[in-house]
Amino acid sequence: MEYLAIAYLILWGTLFVYLGRLSAKNGELFKNLRILVEYWDEQASKDSPQGR
Amino acid sequence: MTPLDRLIESYYKTKLNIMMVSLAFLGVMGALIRIFWFTPLDAYQGMVQKIFYIHLPCAIVTFVAFFGVFLASIIFLKTRSGIADDLASSLAEVGVFFCSLVLITGPIWAKPAWGAYWTWDNRLTTTLILWVLYVGYLLLRQLSLESERGKIAAAILGIIAFLDVPIIKMSVTWWRSIHPTVLSGTPGTGLDPSMGRTLGISLGAFLFFFTILFIERFALARAGTLIKRARMSMEVL
Numbered sequence: 001m002e003y004l005a006i007a008y009l010i011l012w013g014t015l016f017v018y019l020g021r022l023s024a025k026n027g028e029l030f031k032n033l034r035i036l037v038e039y040w041d042e043q044a045s046k047d048s049p050q051g052r
Numbered sequence: 053m054t055p056l057d058r059l060i061e062s063y064y065k066t067k068l069n070i071m072m073v074s075l076a077f078l079g080v081m082g083a084l085i086r087i088f089w090f091t092p093l094d095a096y097q098g099m100v101q102k103i104f105y106i107h108l109p110c111a112i113v114t115f116v117a118f119f120g121v122f123l124a125s126i127i128f129l130k131t132r133s134g135i136a137d138d139l140a141s142s143l144a145e146v147g148v149f150f151c152s153l154v155l156i157t158g159p160i161w162a163k164p165a166w167g168a169y170w171t172w173d174n175r176l177t178t179t180l181i182l183w184v185l186y187v188g189y190l191l192l193r194q195l196s197l198e199s200e201r202g203k204i205a206a207a208i209l210g211i212i213a214f215l216d217v218p219i220i221k222m223s224v225t226w227w228r229s230i231h232p233t234v235l236s237g238t239p240g241t242g243l244d245p246s247m248g249r250t251l252g253i254s255l256g257a258f259l260f261f262f263t264i265l266f267i268e269r270f271a272l273a274r275a276g277t278l279i280k281r282a283r284m285s286m287e288v289l
Contacts, residue, residue, distance in 0.1 A: 005088040012084060016077040019264070023073050026271050027064035033275055034061060037053055040282040 056135060057278065060271045069267075076264045079257035083250075091250040100164045105250055107157040109258035110150045111179075115217050117147030117262065118186065125210035128203070137203050138273035140210055144189050146265045150258075151183045166230060174223040175231040178216060185213035198280075 053061070063069055087105045094101035124140035127133060158176065159169040170176065189209050196202020224233050243251065 005084075008088075009081065009084055012080055013077070016073065016080070019268070020070065020073045020077075023064075023069045023264075023268055026268055026275075027067075027069060029275050030061050030064045030271065033278060034053075037278060037282060040286060044285055 053278065054135070057274055060267075060274060063267070063271075072264050072267070076257075076261045079260050083254040083257040086250050086253055091247055092244065097165060100161060103157050103161040105254045106258075107154060107161060108251065109255040110153040110157065112255060113258050113262045114147055114150040114154055114182075115221075116259070117143045117150060117266070118182070118214050118217055121147060121186075121189075121210045122214035125207035128207045129211075134277050135274075137207070138270060138277055140207065141190075141193055142266055142269040142273050144186055144210065145269055146262060148183065148186045148190060149265070150262065151179070151186065154179060155183055171230065173231055174227045174229050175220060178220045178223050182213070182216045182220060185209070185216060189213060 083105070087102050091102070091105070093099060120143040121140045124136045124143065128136040128140060158179075162171075163169050189206055192209060193202060193206045196205065223229060224231055242248075
């Protein structure tokens with residue numbers, strides 16, 4: 001039973017490692033999103049009638 | 053970007069996300085170590101009863117998540133706010149995840165305790181209905197291709213589906229059931245104080261874990277909404 005409990009702990013640990021990696025990827029996504037949104041805003045202001 | 057999106061951005065920028073995931077990891081691991089090594093064995097059921105400390109917190113977290121879907125859906129129908137819609141969809145997904153855990157851990161416990169993995173007991177059946185309703189909710193969102201009408205239909209389903217939660221809670225009182233009522237038993241019954249503390253710790257850890265999962269899913273939903281909006285504004289121009 002002890003081994004089962006340890007295996008269960010390892011399973012949860014693995015899940016959290018995966019969650020941590022997923023969270024880091026989400027962080028990257030938001031960093032890139034800021035660049036994209038700024039680019040889009042810039043393009044939108046250039047293409048708008050006032051910008052031309 | 054709304055102030056909320058900036059808040060999410062700073063959540064990642066300051067590496068608060070890694071700290072929160074680490075804390076959730078420590079919380080769940082601490083709870084599991086306490087469950088397995090520092091909580092007395094149940095006199096009748098032995099080791100298998102320990103699944104209760106995971107099964108019940110997962111059920112409570114499920115109800116919290118679906119209550120969130122219920123509230124967010126009402127707000128969405130009143131205001132048509134994109135944030136409320138993202139909140140509802142994220143909470144529904146995380147809620148379905150925890151509801152699935154309830155439906156997996158329940159039968160594992162039921163087999164040695166009742167002699168069968170599944171019986172069409174009131175509480176079990178109403179919980180399965182809840183899971184089917186919210187899986188249907190997620191399917192509806194996917195199949196309606198995130199259209200405005202689809203979002204409205206999903207919000208209505210999100211509100212109606214939540215009505216099953218009080219039915220689950222009351223099912224063991226209204227009808228005869230073999231499902232135990234540990235927390236609302238008669239005087240002299242219920243949990244040993246040490247088991248109660250373990251349950252409290254486990255509930256706290258799972259609520260925190262749920263919060264982390266929800267933040268990650270909500271951030272992803274916001275990113276999707278922002279990209280969609282920016283793309284639409286580019287197409288208009």
